[in-house]
Amino acid sequence: MSTRSLFLGAAAVASLLSIPAARERTAPAIEGTVVLASDSLARVRGVDVRLVAFSDTGVSLVATGTSDTQGRFRFPAVPADSSVYYRMETLYAGVWQPGEPFVTAPAGARLAVFDTTSSAARVAVEKLHLILNPLESGVAVTAIYILRNDGPIYLGAPRAAYDRPRVALEFFLPTGAEDVQVFDGSLAGHRIPTQRGFGSLVPFYPGIDTLVFGYTLPWDGKRLRFPVESPYPISSLSVITMQGTAQLSVEGAERVSSEEAPDLVAYGRRAVPAGTPVMVEIRAPGVGRFPLSWAIVIALGVALIGGAAAIAWRRRTVxxxxxxPAGAGGNGSAxxxxxxxxxxxxxxxxxxxxxxxxxxxxxxxxxxxxxxxxxxxxxxxxxxxxx
The missing domain is CATH 1.10.287 (Helix Hairpins)
Structure with missing residues (x-):
């Protein structure tokens, strides 16, 4: 007999004997309202909503529903478990739009939904940092993108062919780029190659997001010229390398310096229009004399980027x-x-x-x-x- 059957049987007997049965403590049901992000008073009715659970074992669908005429919805209670977190999502404008994750269900949750667009007019690169590490085997490039979306959810341009997935953001790579690796950023999860680089399949939601990736450019150890280009306008571009590794020049850029990172050579340029290539030239001498370590890269991030992207990058990748510990198996090292x-x-x-x-x-x-x-x-x- 199942535990549930035993509990129901005990409750029935207690009721017959007029003895109050012990009740399990349950959390309240989850209730919320779907509203427009552009107008929090405008409620959205008749849209699908769902509750999803995330744990070490994977992702699971907990409950589904539909908002009523007042935009309200209701999910059954879920147990509070610090090892599991939940997220409510709304299907609006053809996209499942996520709410904030939680462990304990919020009271009176409001799920704000956004319109979508295929126009990149409101998408921009807030900052683009290129860190160059010239080695004998090639020039290792690390690109740190900080992107901004001031408009609706950007889905990317309509698909040119129905058998190809729709690419949202696209990142251009110079000709000859090898060993492309994406290190960090919520846009890094799903990507595919494109004719000019690679694209993200993740819709770009309003706000700020980051992407960190790297690649290697072949060179002869003497001179290398390559373009930096983005399909979106770049508010601030900086190209950086270590003092003494090579001579660096950046088209239309000025030499900048930081008291916090005096060992670095950096060139900065502002307001680069979308689709405009900026030529970067790197020349010997000094190839491989002072290879850029991860510590220097992160020091640069803290000094010049000055934000959570660099901190998170070190925590996750360095x-x-x-x-x-000893006694836990393996070689027993501390x-x-x-x-x-x-x-x-x-x-x-x-x-x-x-x-x-x-x-x-x-x-x-x-x-x-x-x-x-x-x-x-x-x-x-x-x-x-x-x-």
Missing amino acids: RPAPTP ATPESPADALVDEIARLDDEYEAGTLPEADYVPRRRELKERLVQALREEKGSG
């Missing part, structure tokens, strides 16, 4: 996987101690989380973050010197 730079990265990330959650005033956040950033840059320089 830190080695923890070694199992866990690798956290470096000072990693500890500072974690502290900055916690500070950012507190500020974004509204628990830390801006007056306390700004000076504290500036202090931690200065300490992080110094720690990364010390890592470089001891490496």
